[in-house]
Amino acid sequence: MASAAEQLAASINLGAFSKATELKKRIWFTLGALIIYRLGTYIPIPGIDPAVLAELFDQQRGGILGMFDMFSGGALGRMTIFALNIMPYISAAIIMQLMTAVSPQLEALKKEGEVGRKKINQYTRYGTVVLALFQSFGIAVGLEGMQGAQGGAVIDPGLFFRITTVVTLTGGTIFLMWLGEQITARGVGNGTSLIIFAGIVANLPSALAATLELGRTGALSAVFIVLLLIMAVLTITIMVFMERAQRRVLVQYPKRQVGNKMFGGEASHMPLKINTAGVIPPIFASSLLLLPLTFAQFTAGQGPEWLQEIVARLSHGQPLYILAYVGMIVFFAFFYTAIVFNPVETAENLKKHGGFIPGIRPGKNTSDYLDYVLTRLTVIGAAYLSIICVLPEILISQYAVPFYFGGTSLLIVVSVTMDTVAQIHSHLLAHQYEGLIKKTKLRGRRG
Numbered sequence: 001m002a003s004a005a006e007q008l009a010a011s012i013n014l015g016a017f018s019k020a021t022e023l024k025k026r027i028w029f030t031l032g033a034l035i036i037y038r039l040g041t042y043i044p045i046p047g048i049d050p051a052v053l054a055e056l057f058d059q060q061r062g063g064i065l066g067m068f069d070m071f072s073g074g075a076l077g078r079m080t081i082f083a084l085n086i087m088p089y090i091s092a093a094i095i096m097q098l099m100t101a102v103s104p105q106l107e108a109l110k111k112e113g114e115v116g117r118k119k120i121n122q123y124t125r126y127g128t129v130v131l132a133l134f135q136s137f138g139i140a141v142g143l144e145g146m147q148g149a150q151g152g153a154v155i156d157p158g159l160f161f162r163i164t165t166v167v168t169l170t171g172g173t174i175f176l177m178w179l180g181e182q183i184t185a186r187g188v189g190n191g192t193s194l195i196i197f198a199g200i201v202a203n204l205p206s207a208l209a210a211t212l213e214l215g216r217t218g219a220l221s222a223v224f225i226v227l228l229l230i231m232a233v234l235t236i237t238i239m240v241f242m243e244r245a246q247r248r249v250l251v252q253y254p255k256r257q258v259g260n261k262m263f264g265g266e267a268s269h270m271p272l273k274i275n276t277a278g279v280i281p282p283i284f285a286s287s288l289l290l291l292p293l294t295f296a297q298f299t300a301g302q303g304p305e306w307l308q309e310i311v312a313r314l315s316h317g318q319p320l321y322i323l324a325y326v327g328m329i330v331f332f333a334f335f336y337t338a339i340v341f342n343p344v345e346t347a348e349n350l351k352k353h354g355g356f357i358p359g360i361r362p363g364k365n366t367s368d369y370l371d372y373v374l375t376r377l378t379v380i381g382a383a384y385l386s387i388i389c390v391l392p393e394i395l396i397s398q399y400a401v402p403f404y405f406g407g408t409s410l411l412i413v414v415s416v417t418m419d420t421v422a423q424i425h426s427h428l429l430a431h432q433y434e435g436l437i438k439k440t441k442l443r444g445r446r447g
Contacts, residue, residue: 023427030187033179034198040082041075045168047161048079052148070409073199079143081172084135086195089177092127094280096120101339128177129170136169137162188427189420197416200409228395235388239414242384246271247377249370251355272374275381277336279415282389282408285328289321322393326386333382343370
């Protein structure tokens with residue numbers, strides 16, 4: 001048994017990859033789909049003056065538009081057919097998760113298994129269309145009101161432009177939703193995550209070039225740039241460690257006798273991740289904090305005085321901004337963890353299947369213990385997210401480091417890369433097991 005395991009581990013190399021025909025097809029399909037997505041981020045919607053739009057967008061890059069433009073790979077700044085990107089689908093999925101936690105009907109639907117999951121996915125698609133319609137209409141109206149030094153951002157405003165923009169942007173979001181599902185089913189990795197990943201990674205070279213340009217002009221010293229790159233590598237290393245870190249709770253199953261044979265009695269582990277909430281807390285916190293700044297930028301400084309005061313105190317690097325950012329990250333870390341992991345339901349499932357945690361009584365004591373462990377893990381996870389996201393914010397505000405080096409973007413890139421590599425490794429393992437089984441059958445026939 002040990003020799004077979006060693007042979008299996010040793011055979012997972014480039015040669016094994018070259019023989020995995022199915023895996024290669026999946027990887028090529030994924031790359032092709034992402035190339036199509038990137039091409040779409042350069043097809044503009046009709047009726048837009050690109051020069052005026054670029055001028056206006058540069059003025060509002062520090063707000064929420066800048067963050068969404070990062071997730072869309074620059075599609076929002078160029079106002080292309082994929083300007084909304086996959087964000088309405090993600091928002092609809094999160095809303096459905098929240099509603100599942102508070103609605104008994106949706107919770108019962110979730111427990112129906114595959115049939116219930118398909119229905120919830122269908123509701124999510126409907127919600128995506130509704131959100132995309134509202135957001136695209138808001139973008140169309142907002143574009144008509146934008147005026148730059150060279151004139152309006154829209155060449156011929158009116159009802160036709162609004163209808164065209166709504167249809168184009170909503171259709172682009174629906175296409176990306178379908179493309180993401182195709183990548184998940186026929187490619188490698190999670191399609192939705194890979195689309196966001198591709199958008200961020202596509203603009204990382206330009207962000208790196210902008211940083212090097214700051215060094216060339218003397219705005220940043222060469223020593224600082226080297227330290228920045230070293231810190232980025234250390235940050236990625238910490239992210240990999242924390243995203244893989246988990247607490248394994250021992251679960252024991254009792255022995256049972258069937259006839260003259262004994263079954264069961266084995267032990268397993270319940271893995272509880274330190275960062276259960278993933279990248280959701282920083283995204284939500286950033287969106288809420290950047291809303292006042294974006295609104296103030298749209299009013300061009302003509303808004304009420306209290307709004308201008310809030311914007312001044314909530315700008316990047318300000319103490320109030322950092323405190324509010326950390327507070328929201330901690331809140332959403334606990335909130336989203338409570339949504340995705342239910343200690344009471346987990347304890348009931350363990351009790352139903354005869355499992356128990358050694359030293360803990362089944363039922364309420366088990367749920368209380370799981371809640372206690374998960375709370376301590378979430379404290380560590382929230383602190384990790386806060387540090388990862390706040391340090392880049394200080395660098396962005398104090399040293400004008402490009403926005404793409406923010407903690408949220410790095411966290412998304414690291415998480416998606418780890419998930420995709422894990423799936424590729426799983427496909428390779430499955431391929432190797434199939435090869436070993438075939439060899440064993442052939443030897444058995446010869447014998």
